[in-house]
Amino acid sequence: MGLAALTAARRRGCERGHGYVEGVNAFHVIGGLFAVWAVTLTAIGIRREDFPRPGLQTAAVGTLSILLAAGAIGSGIVTSAQEAEEHEEEGDAAERGGAGGGGRALTLSADPGGDLSFDTDTLEARAGQVTIEMENPSSVPHNVSVEGRGVNEEGKTVGQGGTSTVTAELQPGEYDFYCSVAGHREGGMEGTLTVR
Numbered sequence: 001m002g003l004a005a006l007t008a009a010r011r012r013g014c015e016r017g018h019g020y021v022e023g024v025n026a027f028h029v030i031g032g033l034f035a036v037w038a039v040t041l042t043a044i045g046i047r048r049e050d051f052p053r054p055g056l057q058t059a060a061v062g063t064l065s066i067l068l069a070a071g072a073i074g075s076g077i078v079t080s081a082q083e084a085e086e087h088e089e090e091g092d093a094a095e096r097g098g099a100g101g102g103g104r105a106l107t108l109s110a111d112p113g114g115d116l117s118f119d120t121d122t123l124e125a126r127a128g129q130v131t132i133e134m135e136n137p138s139s140v141p142h143n144v145s146v147e148g149r150g151v152n153e154e155g156k157t158v159g160q161g162g163t164s165t166v167t168a169e170l171q172p173g174e175y176d177f178y179c180s181v182a183g184h185r186e187g188g189m190e191g192t193l194t195v196r
């Protein structure tokens with residue numbers, strides 16, 4: 001199996017799983033080959049005093065050693081880079097999915113044109129302390145509030161350029177987020193917050 005095939009196999013594994021797969025990669029394979037090569041050379045060197053013979057043999061042994069060492073180091077660097085990238089992607093995904101619960105705030109925005117709507121009607125968070133921050137770019141005053149399962153917390157109503165924030169301790173389940181300014185929720189400023 002070539003390096004490209006190995007990398008492809010590893011990528012497929014990543015797609016199936018969740019970003020990061022512990023296991024065999026190109027670095028392990030080439031590093032292993034390099035180790036075997038070093039041990040073999042040492043064994044031959046110990047038994048045969050004339051090894052390697054000057055000329056072609058020395059050149060071949062030297063070249064192979066350098067190639068394997070370069071391969072091991074190179075694939076090590078590539079592997080680390082790939083893993084760093086994958087970890088970064090995981091971080092981004094967690095952020096996009098809306099963390100909450102983990103200390104980070106969920107963010108949303110009121111419609112900039114003054115419509116009675118948010119820029120999303122679904123939010124997701126992990127159970128625990130969840131904070132929602134809503135920016136209000138419109139000239140209509142709005143707030144963000146959360147209701148459900150015995151919880152009803154209202155954020156401060158803010159004008160243009162302001163940010164309304166609401167924080168609540170939430171158990172897994174479905175909640176409504178909405179604007180509590182009279183008539184706004186009925187006008188469409190609401191959505192579903194799913195807590196897992």
Ligand SMILES: [Cu+2]
Nearest residue numbers: 142179181184
């Ligand atoms: Cu509103």
